[in-house]
Amino acid sequence: MFRVLVSDPISRDGLEPLLEANNIEIVQKNVSEEENLAQYDALFVRSATKVTEELMNQMPKLKIVARAGVGVDNIDVDQATRKGIIVINAPDGNTISTAEHTFAMIASLVRHIPQANMSVKNREWKRSSFVGSELHGKMLGIVGLGRIGTELARRAKAFGMRVAVFDPFLTKERSEKIGVEKHDFEELLTQADIITVHTPLTKETKGLLNKETISKTKKGVYLVNCARGGIIDEDALCTYLENGHVRGVALDVFEVEPPEHTRLLEFEQVIATPHLGASTKEAQLNVAYQVSKEVLLFIQGKQVTTSINLPAMSDEAYQKVAPYDSLAQKIGSFLSQYMNQPVQSITIEYEGTAAEIETAYVTKSMIASFLKQRMDININTVNAGVLARERGIQFIEKVSDQNSGYSNSMKVTIHGEQTTSEIKGTSIPHFGERIVSVNGFSIDFHPSGHLLYIQHTDVPGVIGNVGRILGNHSVNIATMQVGRKEKGGEAIMMLSFDRPLDQPILSALTELDEIVFVKAIEL
Ligand SMILES: NC(=O)c1ccc[n+]([C@@H]2O[C@H](COP(=O)([O-])OP(=O)(O)OC[C@H]3O[C@@H](n4cnc5c(N)ncnc54)[C@H](O)[C@@H]3O)[C@@H](O)[C@H]2O)c1
Numbered sequence: 001m002f003r004v005l006v007s008d009p010i011s012r013d014g015l016e017p018l019l020e021a022n023n024i025e026i027v028q029k030n031v032s033e034e035e036n037l038a039q040y041d042a043l044f045v046r047s048a049t050k051v052t053e054e055l056m057n058q059m060p061k062l063k064i065v066a067r068a069g070v071g072v073d074n075i076d077v078d079q080a081t082r083k084g085i086i087v088i089n090a091p092d093g094n095t096i097s098t099a100e101h102t103f104a105m106i107a108s109l110v111r112h113i114p115q116a117n118m119s120v121k122n123r124e125w126k127r128s129s130f131v132g133s134e135l136h137g138k139m140l141g142i143v144g145l146g147r148i149g150t151e152l153a154r155r156a157k158a159f160g161m162r163v164a165v166f167d168p169f170l171t172k173e174r175s176e177k178i179g180v181e182k183h184d185f186e187e188l189l190t191q192a193d194i195i196t197v198h199t200p201l202t203k204e205t206k207g208l209l210n211k212e213t214i215s216k217t218k219k220g221v222y223l224v225n226c227a228r229g230g231i232i233d234e235d236a237l238c239t240y241l242e243n244g245h246v247r248g249v250a251l252d253v254f255e256v257e258p259p260e261h262t263r264l265l266e267f268e269q270v271i272a273t274p275h276l277g278a279s280t281k282e283a284q285l286n287v288a289y290q291v292s293k294e295v296l297l298f299i300q301g302k303q304v305t306t307s308i309n310l311p312a313m314s315d316e317a318y319q320k321v322a323p324y325d326s327l328a329q330k331i332g333s334f335l336s337q338y339m340n341q342p343v344q345s346i347t348i349e350y351e352g353t354a355a356e357i358e359t360a361y362v363t364k365s366m367i368a369s370f371l372k373q374r375m376d377i378n379i380n381t382v383n384a385g386v387l388a389r390e391r392g393i394q395f396i397e398k399v400s401d402q403n404s405g406y407s408n409s410m411k412v413t414i415h416g417e418q419t420t421s422e423i424k425g426t427s428i429p430h431f432g433e434r435i436v437s438v439n440g441f442s443i444d445f446h447p448s449g450h451l452l453y454i455q456h457t458d459v460p461g462v463i464g465n466v467g468r469i470l471g472n473h474s475v476n477i478a479t480m481q482v483g484r485k486e487k488g489g490e491a492i493m494m495l496s497f498d499r500p501l502d503q504p505i506l507s508a509l510t511e512l513d514e515i516v517f518v519k520a521i522e523l
Pocket residue numbers: 069070071072091094095098143144145146147148149166167168169170198199200201204205226227228252253275276277278279
């Protein structure tokens with residue numbers, strides 16, 4: 001049974017993909033009210049539930065956190081990544097609703113609709129107090145032309161506004177295609193009549209509009225924040241509302257929610273909504289449906305596509321990656337068992353068609369498989385890179401332009417504290433994966449099951465002696481491959497069996513004079 005805890009109010013209709021599936025239990029209850037958090041595999045949240053390290057520690061089975069919305073600032077993504085918990089969101093399900101809400105806020109701001117509404121309800125009729133301005137012909141400055149910024153720009157243009165945009169990642173081609181003026185931040189500040197922010201809250205965007213930057217705006221400017229509290233500094237807003245430089249402010253989001261800056265809310269020129277950007281039936285259905293479908297993919301062992309902490313990959317792309325993923329996992333596990341020593345670096349080199357896939361995913365998969373043999377915690381492609389780095393293991397990914405005769409190959413080299421080892425493998429369509437070289441010895445075997453690696457001197461009788469010892473212990477050899485670099489030098493044998501070998505057999509083999517090294521490997 002896969003158990004899902006839905007902590008914030010999320011559209012029940014949107015949970016349909018999960019409700020219709022078998023063996024999934026869904027409980028809709030806030031985390032603060034649930035006594036047995038340890039039983040859940042998945043957690044659904046909006047922005048209210050804070051997914052902290054402490055909460056995740058109480059949920060040892062947690063595998064996936066689904067944010068029914070865009071912003072993941074209420075989720076400790078770094079800690080989730082360390083713990084191997086996938087974090088997904090619904091990146092575009094609420095875009096239209098939030099753009100529409102922003103536009104409604106802008107229109108309300110310049111026509112004083114909320115204030116006029118209050119006044120009429122107070123039985124007043126003050127028509128001259130609420131003279132507004134037209135949007136037509138005014139310049140809207142959009143900071144951040146992502147999904148919401150783009151939809152807002154379209155609506156503003158339909159109202160006859162000029163749209164100026166600042167976004168450091170915006171290309172000239174895209175701005176031309178959307179029909180907006182690309183500006184630098186200073187230009188936008190000095191020219192716009194209304195400035196609205198649509199960036200995530202990051203180190204760079206926190207306080208982007210502050211005492212200094214707001215001082216550069218036009219006198220009488222309107223400021224809007226329907227993105228994240230803190231992008232516009234709330235103290236600075238109070239200063240400029242007080243001295244009349246800023247004519248009006250519209251806020252859907254606050255530095256602390258519900259807002260604690262009561263002085264800001266006391267200004268008549270401030271209009272506010274309680275984080276309602278995504279609060280429409282349509283958006284809530286969209287985001288819940290989007291994350292439910294993703295969680296179902298995860299449960300079915302398929303690729304999730306909207307993960308914050310996994311390389312994004314469609315199921316179609318994963319089908320191309322899958323054979324190499326399997327090979328990488330086999331090589332990682334083999335090398336980890338074979339090299340029983342601390343490791344300094346892992347290099348993975350892709351050649352041929354293997355170099356054309358999402359190599360970052362496969363590299364993480366190989367590292368996860370390597371680390372799994374050594375660590376007793378949940379390791380997967382989400383946290384493999386972080387855990388390797390934390391343990392001082394450097395990993396390097398290379399693409400080789402050499403042609404070693406295989407249509408694809410993957411070579412993993414591990415520098416340990418005492419020795420260096422290397423395995424090369426290939427994936428043959430309809431035939432599976434093969435290891436074609438171990439530490440420079442050419443060989444050809446299927447990396448699966450109960451294996452035995454033997455390094456020995458290339459002298460007559462070794463194979464017979466090994467066969468005799470195994471026979472004496474009633475061990476049947478399933479397959480056997482040999483490889484050597486030169487006649488009479490060192491050589492290797494790779495054997496496979498129907499059952500694992502126990503220690504007395506391994507000790508007996510090690511005692512043979514011509515045997516240098518013996519290692520049982522389980523794949
Ligand atoms: N009020 C709500 O209910 C609500 C609903 C949905 C989204 N949001 C918030 O709205 C914001 C935008 O969402 P989105 O889906 O459009 O995101 P998005 O990722 O599509 O767009 C963000 C844009 O900001 C730009 N950007 C990043 N750093 C910047 C910087 N320093 N200066 C200027 N631009 C910068 C990026 O290049 C990108 O184009 C997010 O903060 C999101 O959490 C709020």
